[in-house]
Each structure stands twice: as structure tokens, then as C-alpha cells.
Amino acid sequence: MLAAQNIHPLTPIQPADDARRAAALLRSGALDVADGDQFRFLAGLAARVCGLPYAWIALAGADTVHLHAVTGLEPGVLPPELPREHSCSALAVQVGAWEIDDLRADGRTAFMPYTSGEPRLRMASSAPLVTQDGCTIGALTVADGKPGRLDSEHRTLLKGLAEQVMALINAHGRERALAAARAELADLTTTDAQTGLHNRRSLLSKLHFEVARTRRFRTPLTALMIGIDQFRDVNQRHGEAAGDMVLANIARVVKDSVRVIDVAGRHGGDELCVLLPSTPHEGALKLAENLRAKIAGLIHREAGRLTPVTVSIGVGAFNHMDVSDGDAMLEQAAQALRRAKANGRNRVES
Missing domain, CATH: 3.30.70.270 (Reverse transcriptase/Diguanylate cyclase domain)
Structure with missing residues (x-):
């Protein structure tokens, strides 16, 4: 891994947009569920349908990108968290869907740790994860150890799978909201409002x-x-x-x-x-x-x-x-x- 001064950061996001997006990520609850089996299945499916060895779900926090459901790499090869300027997946919160056919030839990504070091990624393609209120909270990313591009059909498939990932996040959010509502209702039916004790x-x-x-x-x-x-x-x-x-x-x-x-x-x-x-x-x-x-x-x-x-x-x-x-x-x-x-x-x- 190269020294920090050799890392080329991505273009910074506007603070107001960044705060709104970070809040949307927390509201979604995605950080708590995105390592589940259903998400691992979708990441693995993305790698298979695109014909590439690697895939992951990246969730972009205020300063950190969280990597979940990593497919095709041994545990620990990619750290679970990266500074946002070290992650190509963070591009999704700026430009939406993106693809870089040679990460080493792109000034924004050439000196990132997993490009210059193991697993020495060369290409990556991402489809954004967009909430219902229009905030991009991360991306479904596929990658390879050699340069290349996805054709339009595979990019469309990747976009569809990213939408499935987001639909699954939303479903978990609805379940969480329903559980909270049930708990609140149970509390209202068993608790005396004036004392906080059992009614x-x-x-x-x-x-x-x-x-x-x-x-x-x-x-x-x-x-x-x-x-x-x-x-x-x-x-x-x-x-x-x-x-x-x-x-x-x-x-x-x-x-x-x-x-x-x-x-x-x-x-x-x-x-x-x-x-x-x-x-x-x-x-x-x-x-x-x-x-x-x-x-x-x-x-x-x-x-x-x-x-x-x-x-x-x-x-x-x-x-x-x-x-x-x-x-x-x-x-x-x-x-x-x-x-x-x-x-x-x-x-x-x-």
C-alpha cells in the first residue's frame, strides 16, 4: 500500500448533499442488514451474470465506504471499511452508474490501495443504490483483475440487480418500521401513561x-x-x-x-x-x-x-x-x- 500522500482523492461531494445522503443511509437501515444471505446472493448473482469474478455492495457513509456481501475474494482482502477517497464505489454518489475499464490508467483510482496492491483490480463497474426519496446511498459493484468493459446488456442487468438490492433494503426497512409500530402499540396497551408502569x-x-x-x-x-x-x-x-x-x-x-x-x-x-x-x-x-x-x-x-x-x-x-x-x-x-x-x-x- 502506498503512502497517504500518493493517494489521489475523488472529487469531494457538496457538504449539503453529503449530509442528506448520510442521513438517508442511516434511515434505510442498510448498514445493519447488507451482509445477510439475501444480499450475498444478489452480489454473487451480479458477478455471475456479468461474467466477472468479484462483486460487492458498497454503502457510502459521511466519511467511510462500508463494503458488504463481498463475492469472489477471501475475507480480509478488501477491508470492511475504507476512507471514501480510497473507494471507487464512492463515485456512484457523484455520477450514478459508472464504469472504469482500467483503474490503473484513471488518475482518480490508479493509486487506490486495492488497485496498486492486492487484489490488484483493473476494471470496475457500478450501478447506484437509490432510495425512494432520490438519495444515492451506495452502489452494487462488479470488478475484475484485468481491464475490460461490460456490454450494454450486462450494464442493464447490473442496474436491475442494484434495484433488487435497494428493494430488499426497503423491505427490511418496512419490517423494522412495522416491528417498531407493534412494539409501540404493545407499550400503549400495557403502560399507564401517567406513571410509566403497567396499567x-x-x-x-x-x-x-x-x-x-x-x-x-x-x-x-x-x-x-x-x-x-x-x-x-x-x-x-x-x-x-x-x-x-x-x-x-x-x-x-x-x-x-x-x-x-x-x-x-x-x-x-x-x-x-x-x-x-x-x-x-x-x-x-x-x-x-x-x-x-x-x-x-x-x-x-x-x-x-x-x-x-x-x-x-x-x-x-x-x-x-x-x-x-x-x-x-x-x-x-x-x-x-x-x-x-x-x-x-x-x-x-x-
Whole structure:
């Protein structure tokens, strides 16, 4: 490989166009999928139909060309990434379809590493990969170790295969967008918007699952019912916005304090519920006291005023006897919560 000062860079792209193209490449998701089997098949097919030994898919980033689905060369002969000025495939983002019949005779490519060094390429032909909004994000390139040209039929075939590569990128993009939309819909149907915790329906669905599991494996299952003390007074004195802030702050503490396997949800109004799989009664009491203390130490600020807020917590436990279903366990926790409020608030009862 020759020294950097001997490399002849390609004509630079206008920065505004370059930024738009780089953004289009990221939106397409092509960098994440272009080494897949379907893309390797299309690159291999391009080499075969054009009667040439080498092919690859080049994706042009802001400063780097990423080579994917390389066909006909041993791994590592062409690096997976090249500076853009070292890659003839970058021509596609400037001029669209192109062909150089002798890379060593062209001043733009004669001193590029894979021309002057292994695999000593002599000719290359590319068809651009163009997004639906007209941005060229790369090229399907075929190459040979000796000079030559493609005839018009083979150039047409290469263009068609490049369009298939782009169609495949678009299909993967649609699948990714659909998966994201499904995830968002699932989140909307299971999450309480105000607290970010499970909503009541999702919480009760999780409860049904956890009860079935604890019955099968005879593991402990407990629940915390958390009620905000004098929450109505907070709303009346400071307004509903302050009440919403307090509820969200407390929910955040709960969410940050439980394990991945625990299920925290909004049971209704100012009451939160936490399901604790594989947690005995003593462990639930310890967590409840920890949560009570953390929440009592929170500082809620609304319009510059401090709003101290405490919670009362009731603990329920599944015992396979008198408390042998999810409803009975939640009712036990709710009764304990009522006792905690009746006994002075800011306390834990079971």
C-alpha cells in the first residue's frame, strides 16, 4: 500500500448533499442488514451474470465506504471499511452508474490501495443504490483483475440487480418500521401513561401468570399495595399538575427499586401495586419499608414550593391455603394498606 500522500482523492461531494445522503443511509437501515444471505446472493448473482469474478455492495457513509456481501475474494482482502477517497464505489454518489475499464490508467483510482496492491483490480463497474426519496446511498459493484468493459446488456442487468438490492433494503426497512409500530402499540396497551408502569389490565394479566407459576413450582409470591397519603389534599392545595408530578415521582422510585422480574403497576387512582415473584413475606416487608423511607425522603417541587408526601404500604402473601388466588392476595394487601392508613399513615402493615 502506498503512502497517504500518493493517494489521489475523488472529487469531494457538496457538504449539503453529503449530509442528506448520510442521513438517508442511516434511515434505510442498510448498514445493519447488507451482509445477510439475501444480499450475498444478489452480489454473487451480479458477478455471475456479468461474467466477472468479484462483486460487492458498497454503502457510502459521511466519511467511510462500508463494503458488504463481498463475492469472489477471501475475507480480509478488501477491508470492511475504507476512507471514501480510497473507494471507487464512492463515485456512484457523484455520477450514478459508472464504469472504469482500467483503474490503473484513471488518475482518480490508479493509486487506490486495492488497485496498486492486492487484489490488484483493473476494471470496475457500478450501478447506484437509490432510495425512494432520490438519495444515492451506495452502489452494487462488479470488478475484475484485468481491464475490460461490460456490454450494454450486462450494464442493464447490473442496474436491475442494484434495484433488487435497494428493494430488499426497503423491505427490511418496512419490517423494522412495522416491528417498531407493534412494539409501540404493545407499550400503549400495557403502560399507564401517567406513571410509566403497567396499567391495571396489564398488571392483572401479569398477576394471573405469576399465580399460575407459583402454584406449579410452589414458589413464594407476595404483593405490595402502595397508597399515597392524603393525595386528595395535594391536589386541592397545589393543583392537579402537582398531584401528577408527585405520582410520577413516586412511580419512578418504585420502578428504580424493584427487580427485573418484579411487576410494578398502577392499580388505580393513587394506588400502585408491585408483584414480587419468588419473594417470601419477610423479603416483601423489607422492600416495603425501603420504599416507604425512600419516598418519604423525596422532595417534590411545584412552582418553587416543597411538597412533602408519604405513602402507606400493605403487604399480601400467597400461601396456597386461605390466600390461594391472585384476587385474595391483592385483597389481603389492600386490607393491610387500609390498616396502615388508619394507624397513622407513613407505615407498612401486613
